[in-house]
Amino acid sequence: MAILEKKSSQHSIELEDKYGAHNYHPLPVVLNKGEGVYVWDVEGKKYYDFLSAYSAVNQGHCHPKIVGAMTSQAQTLTLTSRAFYNDKLGEYEKFASEYFGFDKLLPMNTGAEAVETALKICRKWAYEEKGIFENEAQIIVCENNFHGRTTTIISFSNDPVARKNFGPYTAGFIKIEYDNLNALEVALENNANVAGFLVEPIQGEAGVYVPSDDYLEKAKALCKKHNVLFIADEVQTGIARTGRLLATCGDCSCSDKNCSGTPNVKPDVLILGKALSGGAYPVSAVLADDHIMKVIKPGNHGSTFGGNPVAAAVAIAALEVVRDEKLAENAFVLGELFRSELNKYIEGSKIVNLVRGKGLLNAIVINDDEESETAWNICVALKENGLLAKPTHGNIIRFAPPLVMNKEQLLECVAIITKTLKEFE
Numbered sequence: 001m002a003i004l005e006k007k008s009s010q011h012s013i014e015l016e017d018k019y020g021a022h023n024y025h026p027l028p029v030v031l032n033k034g035e036g037v038y039v040w041d042v043e044g045k046k047y048y049d050f051l052s053a054y055s056a057v058n059q060g061h062c063h064p065k066i067v068g069a070m071t072s073q074a075q076t077l078t079l080t081s082r083a084f085y086n087d088k089l090g091e092y093e094k095f096a097s098e099y100f101g102f103d104k105l106l107p108m109n110t111g112a113e114a115v116e117t118a119l120k121i122c123r124k125w126a127y128e129e130k131g132i133f134e135n136e137a138q139i140i141v142c143e144n145n146f147h148g149r150t151t152t153i154i155s156f157s158n159d160p161v162a163r164k165n166f167g168p169y170t171a172g173f174i175k176i177e178y179d180n181l182n183a184l185e186v187a188l189e190n191n192a193n194v195a196g197f198l199v200e201p202i203q204g205e206a207g208v209y210v211p212s213d214d215y216l217e218k219a220k221a222l223c224k225k226h227n228v229l230f231i232a233d234e235v236q237t238g239i240a241r242t243g244r245l246l247a248t249c250g251d252c253s254c255s256d257k258n259c260s261g262t263p264n265v266k267p268d269v270l271i272l273g274k275a276l277s278g279g280a281y282p283v284s285a286v287l288a289d290d291h292i293m294k295v296i297k298p299g300n301h302g303s304t305f306g307g308n309p310v311a312a313a314v315a316i317a318a319l320e321v322v323r324d325e326k327l328a329e330n331a332f333v334l335g336e337l338f339r340s341e342l343n344k345y346i347e348g349s350k351i352v353n354l355v356r357g358k359g360l361l362n363a364i365v366i367n368d369d370e371e372s373e374t375a376w377n378i379c380v381a382l383k384e385n386g387l388l389a390k391p392t393h394g395n396i397i398r399f400a401p402p403l404v405m406n407k408e409q410l411l412e413c414v415a416i417i418t419k420t421l422k423e424f425e
């Protein structure tokens, strides 16, 4: 008779510690089940997930519609490579292009790959359409950006932990202050060879920095004036997270009927990842209109797994869930409630300075210096109290639950958070 081996958190942590590279510093919790807004650890304790795998699980854990699409496609056809056509990719490209209001989509797998793809499209466009001399193109990026982990991407990061000793770095990037239109204007005017401006509509990893209301719109206008591509990295902010289908979207012809108000920007190049699959599968994409995407010709760029039939089926289902369950609307309403409830607490708090964010992408700033352990210790205490969140940079804790949460659950989470913060006052 088989002896049931009881798994323990400690055992799993020890295995990762001994056999895995130490490229992360996880919170000490070992999960083995997820459903909707909840996850469970191996001892059976239930938690609210307030990270959603960095906003990949917007549609909630193990959404039956997404899992259903994935398993049924996995039983039929998983991978053909792009050497041949498959019957799912075109269907997905049409669906997603219309959904977000672009002519074309280029499928990849991870967010970093999609960012790389956008940079390559931008450079090639600069040489072939804008007329910049070969190898002279510059792309403007922002300080404190996070766009992924490839050698080129970390070349224009200013996070020493992500960057140091990975050189030599890729050239061709100009770094300016985020949310500073004047800096953008100066950079555009002083450099004739600018091909693009790569920007996060809200800087997520940096600590959920929301720019001024008119920043994206005016930045796009400056780019247009200088014939420079406005490239929005919506890998984290996109797909309903910030209370709208996209954090940039306004009057684009996308399917989000709630779109009104600011910003009101259609990027020239849109980068998506994370929640494009609802966290079920690595799926990313770059979207652009024909006059830009046409620079990519057979053999120029590719990926063995990019555009595979499982990814295509999963992404269609994941986007249908966002639309059918009105997740953008829900994120908008719950986000307002979350910040107003937390602000009531913060008024009388010594340990929290402020809450900021849009929709359900929020962060609190802990009143302690960046090197202190307070934010980490608060996250450990939150875990004990049944809610999982993680510090982003130093003294900042990001709060990003799945968007399938309801009001009662959100208020229960606010109660857990305020109760935990009280332990630190």
Ligand SMILES: *Cc1c(COP(=O)(O)O)cnc(C)c1O
Pocket (backbone or CB within 6 Å): 054, 110, 111, 112, 113, 115, 146, 147, 148, 149, 200, 204, 205, 233, 234, 235, 236, 237, 273, 274
């Ligand atoms: C997570 C993230 C990426 C990188 O995505 P990966 O799938 O981890 O490669 C890129 N840009 C932004 C804004 C992100 O949040």
